[in-house]
Amino acid sequence: AQSVTQPDIHITVSEGASLELRCNYSYGATPYLFWYVQSPGQGLQLLLKYFSGDTLVQGIKGFEAEFKRSQSSFNLRKPSVHWSDAAEYFCAVARNYGQNFVFGPGTRLSVLP
Amino acid sequence: SQTIHQWPATLVQPVGSPLSLECTVEGTSNPNLYWYRQAAGRGLQLLFYSVGIGQISSEVPQNLSASRPQDRQFILSSKKLLLSDSGFYLCAWLGGETQYFGPGTRLLVL
Numbered sequence: 001a002q003s004v005t006q007p008d009i010h011i012t013v014s015e016g017a018s019l020e021l022r023c024n025y026s027y028g029a030t031p032y033l034f035w036y037v038q039s040p041g042q043g044l045q046l047l048l049k050y051f052s053g054d055t056l057v058q059g060i061k062g063f064e065a066e067f068k069r070s071q072s073s074f075n076l077r078k079p080s081v082h083w084s085d086a087a088e089y090f091c092a093v094a095r096n097y098g099q100n101f102v103f104g105p106g107t108r109l110s111v112l113p
Numbered sequence: 114s115q116t117i118h119q120w121p122a123t124l125v126q127p128v129g130s131p132l133s134l135e136c137t138v139e140g141t142s143n144p145n146l147y148w149y150r151q152a153a154g155r156g157l158q159l160l161f162y163s164v165g166i167g168q169i170s171s172e173v174p175q176n177l178s179a180s181r182p183q184d185r186q187f188i189l190s191s192k193k194l195l196l197s198d199s200g201f202y203l204c205a206w207l208g209g210e211t212q213y214f215g216p217g218t219r220l221l222v223l
Binding site for chain 2: 105
């Protein structure tokens with residue numbers, strides 16, 4: 001069965017610092033991979049997705065993620081964090097052309113002024 | 114463009130009372146629809162999904178049920194709420210191979 005792990009439950013960074021959120025997945029075939037962000041009390045917003053092709057994908061809000069098949073990872077990065085980036089971040093893997101998603105437990109990001 | 118709505122935004126209900134949460138999608142036809150629950154500080158738990166009118170698949174046995182009376186409407190219901198039903202309920206639709214989420218309904222059962 002497929003699974004998604006996000007090893008970091010909570011990360012704190014200073015504003016302007018770089019950020020990397022880790023995501024590892026277990027899936028037998030080529031996965032569809034996603035990163036979502038959730039602000040408190042809000043729904044999930046899609047940041048970026050990877051289906052195939054270039055393994056470095058660009059998303060909204062200055063985020064990017066890199067798919068590494070050899071490491072079964074899809075880590076999210078941002079070169080300079082803004083205070084508004086404080087939120088919960090979820091990694092997800094999909095099967096059956098997106099019909100069934102498996103979400104990671106989430107990583108909560110706090111940003112220090 | 115497509116839009117997904119959920120209501121109510123917030124709901125406070127006593128234990129044992131019934132529940133009805135509604136989700137509607139605009140700008141697309143016959144989408145796959147999903148209900149998730151998110152307990153406080155927890156990840157997402159898939160409750161139900163639907164591939165069409167009247168077609169419901171349940172992922173987790175519980176006292177909740179779902180119905181899809183119309184193409185773009187998905188309803189989550191309960192006859193008698195439990196304290197453990199408290200949480201944040203999210204509806205999503207499948208566009209291409211991507212799920213897009215609604216704003217959510219916060220349910221507090223007292």
